[in-house]
Amino acid sequence: MKIIFLSHPLFLGSNSMPRYANWLSNGMRARGHEVEIWQPKARFFNLPAPQSLKKWLGYIDQYIVFPFVVKKNIKKQPVNTLYAFTDHALGPWVPYFTKLKHIIHCHDFLAQRSAMGSIPQNKTGFGGRIYQKFIRSGYIQGENFISISKKTQEDLHFFLGNKKPKFSTVVYNGLNQDFSVQDAALCRHAISQLINKDVSEGYFLHVGGNQWYKNREGVIKIYNSLSLDKNYGKLPLVMIGPKPNQNLINERNASIFKDSIFLMSDAPDDLVKKAYSGATAFIFPSLAEGFGWPIAEAMASGSFVVTTNEAPMNEVAGNAALLIDVCPVDATQHNAWANKAAIDIISVLNNPEQKLSYIQLGAENAKRFDSEKTLDKIEALYNQIIEAN
Template identity: 50%
Template sequence: MRIVFFNHPTFLGSQSMPRFAHMLLEGMRDRGHEVQSWLPAPGLFRLPVPQGMKKWLGYMDQFILFPNEVRRRLRDCPPDTLFVFTDNAQGPWVSLVADRPHVIHCHDFLAQQSALGAISERKTSWSGRQYQAFIHRGYSKGKNFISVSKKTREDLHKHLPSAPVRSEVVYNGLNQSFTLLDAIEARTVLGQKIGLDLTAGYLLHVGGNQWYKNRRGVIEIYDAWRELSGMNLPLLMIGIPPGQSVKDRREVSVYKSDIHFLTGMDNEAVRLAYAGASVFVFPSLAEGFGWPIAEAMASGCPVVTTDAAPMTEVTGDAGFLIPRQPANEQEVTNWAKQAARVVNHVVQLKGAEREKAVKAGLENAKRFDANQALDQIEAIYYSLLQTEKKHEHTSDYR
């Protein structure tokens, strides 16, 4: 196959989407396919202008200059080329190849829902609503889609004006090697790296500052758990530096000296953190998929997460579930106490009980094998091109 992957520009600084795109590109290349990566260059973005103007210049690079470059390149692309959009947020480019073989990978529609006022925890500005409408008009011209979860596919169908020609679900494959390690050894090595005594264990969260990751909620649960259990295990929060709201919540915690924000951690340190954690706490309000759940389970760490899709899709029967945090601030304290009881149950698991939980997680994580995911995606790519050829043949015959 000849495959052209549309990718986000590197100057946006995203991490998860480039990792996913890299997995697709290298996976298809390893399978012997001819692949190209098309993405906007930082032309205007590089100009020495005030920081506030950078975003708008970046938009011009993405939605004015890049489309012109794509139109030029399309002249040299054979008709059997498959065009792959690695993220539904690339919707504005879909019209460029809407009449050629194409497929759009869909991760989540949270920004779309927020722009429509459907998420109480998140408000979108006027300009943000216009941008999301621009994206929506774009991907609505698409015919073929691959979603990372059933929940994402369900959301996609709600946003499309009509049923798509093809709509498949392929769960994400883990793009790093997460394996079961000795917990004590992992705690020792990680503790030496970050200068903390972790030998007794710790609670862990991995995630960014997006509103739906609910880092404040993690601290709410931790405070409630400390009060409930009387134990003094630390909380490690791995990700980018916390926003002001999360820092403020930590400052009012009685246990703030035991809450550690760990930034700039390399892949090895993250794997050690998963392997040594007493429990992984992931009270997300929403997700497109929920990579860290699968990563933690593949590392032998029991997971406590929200009882809502797609988190429940990823955990299967192997997770420990808590209610979604209520939007009403007055109800958060009781929610945190309820969640803390579940966390405490997991922390207190010993011997055969913990081994059973770990084994269930490891077995569940096998569903998210990268090669298996790529095999499924490759089969869909082949099928799309074959369908297109049959359509062209029928049209020629008529």
């Protein structure tokens, strides 16, 4: 089978989607398929121009130049070629493939939901609403879809409206790295050296980006409450992710425990794995997610996981994590929310048998997200699309 993956351009600076496209293409190539990746090249984007115009020049590359290239190249492909969109946000290109064998991978519809005003924590401007409408006008013309969670599939069907897809199924993401339980003492020693503070007794951990839905400020609020406990109040908070934005910096600086809050930027993968295994608790109170990779990663690494009792976080976590309420929109309720979450976390930490049970269930749950099994499922679905009349 020949598979052509359509992917986001590299010049946008995002790593996650090109990495996902490479994971799919490498997996299918390893299974004996002929594979290509098609993505816009930076032609207009590379022209000397003010930074304020770069976005618009990128749009020319993506939505004017690239379609001409696509239409030309399609004519050279075998009839039974499968065109796989690695993200539904590539929707504007879908109309060029509706009469060809195609499938669309769907991640999260948070930008789409924000544009329609259903997420008060993330308001979208006029231009953003027009752009998301443009994306939707494309992907709703597709026929075949793979969603990474039931929540994503639910959102997909909502946005498709009255149109019923020919094919729609859920395939959970597979972990694209090897995560395993490591010696906690050795891992804590490595973290101690990095942050120049003794964490041999443990630490609280968060791993995630600066996106609004990651609720990094909420992690600090929970930590503030945890730090009042007589048994766990001396444990530091380690937060791993990109360079912190101003909101996170302000939240840290406002904490009376700020000297025990460590913001680690761009940590290498090996260190992230150690951080998971050495953590006293992994706290992941996202407001929303497309999937929630860190939940599965932490469980595979032997962490006690705390996450939000909302889809898809609870879908990924199953019964293997302590599930807490989602952080309320009303800022006046944030401290009460954080206090309750801290009480629930401390209750588990004070019960070693319960904590061990969560860890053991987590290790078993993480097996659901085996990368090779995920690729096998996706390959079978690709074949199904090719063989359909």
